[in-house]
Amino acid sequence: MSKCEYLLMQGISKSYDGTQALRGVTFSADLGEVHALVGENGAGKSTLIKILSGAVRHDTGQILLEGKPVSLDSPLHAHRAGIRAVYQEFSLVPHLSVTENILLGQMPRRRFHWWVDWAAAHRQAQAILDELGFTGIDVRTPVSQLSVSYQQMVEIAKAVAGRPRILILDEPSAVLSQEELKRLFALMKQLKAASTLILYISHRLNEVFEVADRITVLKDGEIVGTVRPQDTDEGQLIRMMVGRTLGEFYPKREAKIGGEVLAVRGLSREGAFTDITFSLAHGEILGLFGLVGSGRTQVARSIFGAEPPDAGEIRLEGKLVRLRSPREALQAGIALLTEDRKRDGLVLSCSIRDNISLATLPQVTRWGFLDIGRMDARVQRQVQDLAIRPPQINRLVRQLSGGNQQKVALAKWLLTQAKVLILDEPTRGVDVATKVDIYRIMSDLADQGMGILLISSELPEILGMSDRVLVMREGRLVGEFSRAQASEERLLACAAGLLQ
Numbered sequence: 001m002s003k004c005e006y007l008l009m010q011g012i013s014k015s016y017d018g019t020q021a022l023r024g025v026t027f028s029a030d031l032g033e034v035h036a037l038v039g040e041n042g043a044g045k046s047t048l049i050k051i052l053s054g055a056v057r058h059d060t061g062q063i064l065l066e067g068k069p070v071s072l073d074s075p076l077h078a079h080r081a082g083i084r085a086v087y088q089e090f091s092l093v094p095h096l097s098v099t100e101n102i103l104l105g106q107m108p109r110r111r112f113h114w115w116v117d118w119a120a121a122h123r124q125a126q127a128i129l130d131e132l133g134f135t136g137i138d139v140r141t142p143v144s145q146l147s148v149s150y151q152q153m154v155e156i157a158k159a160v161a162g163r164p165r166i167l168i169l170d171e172p173s174a175v176l177s178q179e180e181l182k183r184l185f186a187l188m189k190q191l192k193a194a195s196t197l198i199l200y201i202s203h204r205l206n207e208v209f210e211v212a213d214r215i216t217v218l219k220d221g222e223i224v225g226t227v228r229p230q231d232t233d234e235g236q237l238i239r240m241m242v243g244r245t246l247g248e249f250y251p252k253r254e255a256k257i258g259g260e261v262l263a264v265r266g267l268s269r270e271g272a273f274t275d276i277t278f279s280l281a282h283g284e285i286l287g288l289f290g291l292v293g294s295g296r297t298q299v300a301r302s303i304f305g306a307e308p309p310d311a312g313e314i315r316l317e318g319k320l321v322r323l324r325s326p327r328e329a330l331q332a333g334i335a336l337l338t339e340d341r342k343r344d345g346l347v348l349s350c351s352i353r354d355n356i357s358l359a360t361l362p363q364v365t366r367w368g369f370l371d372i373g374r375m376d377a378r379v380q381r382q383v384q385d386l387a388i389r390p391p392q393i394n395r396l397v398r399q400l401s402g403g404n405q406q407k408v409a410l411a412k413w414l415l416t417q418a419k420v421l422i423l424d425e426p427t428r429g430v431d432v433a434t435k436v437d438i439y440r441i442m443s444d445l446a447d448q449g450m451g452i453l454l455i456s457s458e459l460p461e462i463l464g465m466s467d468r469v470l471v472m473r474e475g476r477l478v479g480e481f482s483r484a485q486a487s488e489e490r491l492l493a494c495a496a497g498l499l500q
């Protein structure tokens with residue numbers, strides 16, 4: 001090493017009861033750089049940054065800042081050392097307002113110290129959001145009522161409000177739209193210029209190439225290497241990450257599109273979306289694109305019976321249905337993979353087995369008894385197909401890495417044998433190799449006649465997998481493109497209201 005870098009993590013090992021997450025990792029990074037960490041799901045990225053932010057204790061090794069050993073045994077210690085993290089899992093306090101979350105522990109007080117100056121607090125929080133360019137958030141709203149992307153912006157604002165030396169962003173882009181991502185990148189540039197070290201974790205390699213000064217690859221708890229973007233390319237990086245080259249990235253097959261399976265007419269819900277009309281055929285993958293806040297998720301939730309619409313009708317194979325709850329939707333044959341796996345996707349305190357089988361119990365019940373053998377075999381197969389790691393079905397979902405949690409959520413719906421499968425951001429937080437697996441499974445399901453509505457903010461994914469693409473903007477459908485007509489520029493322009 002030529003000179004002493006600001007951060008040095010030396011010989012770091014960590015095991016979680018039995019799982020060796022990190023094996024003697026030595027990692028260094030310097031102020032004024034964006035240093036990306038990449039690797040497969042479960043490679044140890046989050047564990048490494050959690051050790052730095054004091055959220056997790058390491059078993060061996062030491063951490064040095066400016067060449068001096070420091071002990072970061074608690075988040076408070078890390079905080080004092082100028083380290084702030086935005087975690088993959090949200091850590092906001094749901095029932096508190098945006099303001100309280102951003103200013104947690106540093107609320108402005110009036111004369112008597114217990115008397116919070118609310119007007120000043122809201123102004124201060126608003127100013128922080130404004131400065132970051134994160135608009136459209138009412139600082140008085142409880143965080144639990146915000147969409148996940150707004151929650152993510154609040155997380156980032158909270159971290160940046162502390163003016164950190166080291167800012168850690170673990171998969172921040174997974175829930176942000178193109179527009180917000182641009183703002184985040186601009187913000188990162190400013191922070192970098194002000195000599196902040198930014199550790200950036202992402203599964204989207206194009207992003208990593210755009211923002212990183214250096215990229216460190218982790219695999220199975222070890223460092224494979226550190227490279228500069230200009231000296232490498234995506235292919236080489238993927239080989240370093242997964243140890244092999246990947247086949248066709250979007251294994252989309254020529255679709256055998258059948259009759260209409262789902263028809264939505266004039267669907268409206270006050271304050272969310274207006275007059276949504278479209279149809280979906282058996283065997284079709286229909287993309288639904290739009291900027292964050294355009295209403296895509298609400299439409300999905302309405303079709304799934306989670307938020308019944310005020311007006312309009314839904315037909316399933318020609319039959320009018322009135323779905324007043326997700327249970328009714330499931331019984332009718334509609335399944336939804338939500339964008340927020342923590343809120344309504346998974347039960348973190350239950351095992352992989354219980355989570356995956358939750359939605360499919362009726363199918364493995366015989367004469368009222370649960371056929372455990374059959375259930376386990378089905379769960380086991382999903383675990384294999386999706387390469388869920390570690391592949392032990394008794395493992396609690398809480399103990400899995402972020403990407404593996406997402407795979408469990410997906411597996412649950414793949415087993416339901418629904419007629420219509422709605423996927424809201426299905427590959428969020430999932431590594432490149434697994435993405436390809438998920439796309440392959442989507443293709444298989446469509447082949448078997450399932451109608452799939454794919455909601456995604458990742459343009460390459462929408463373009464790569466959809467037979468047809470709908471675009472939403474401010475609660476309305478504003479465009480429809482065939483697979484041949486759709487292009488990045490067109491979809492973006494349409495979603496932004498620049499194209500008629």
Ligand SMILES: Nc1ncnc2c1ncn2[C@@H]1O[C@H](COP(=O)(O)OP(=O)(O)OP(=O)(O)O)[C@@H](O)[C@H]1O
Pocket residue numbers: 016017019020021039040041042043044045046047048088389390398399400401402403404429431
């Ligand atoms: N609380 C925990 N208890 C038990 N094992 C855990 C826990 N947290 C993580 N692990 C295990 O440690 C390993 C590394 O996980 P980590 O979360 O660091 O991966 P990651 O690289 O961040 O993956 P992803 O891309 O999916 O977020 C995985 O095998 C995971 O199952």
Ligand SMILES: [Mg+2]
Pocket residue numbers: 045046047088170401402403
């Ligand atoms: Mg992680």
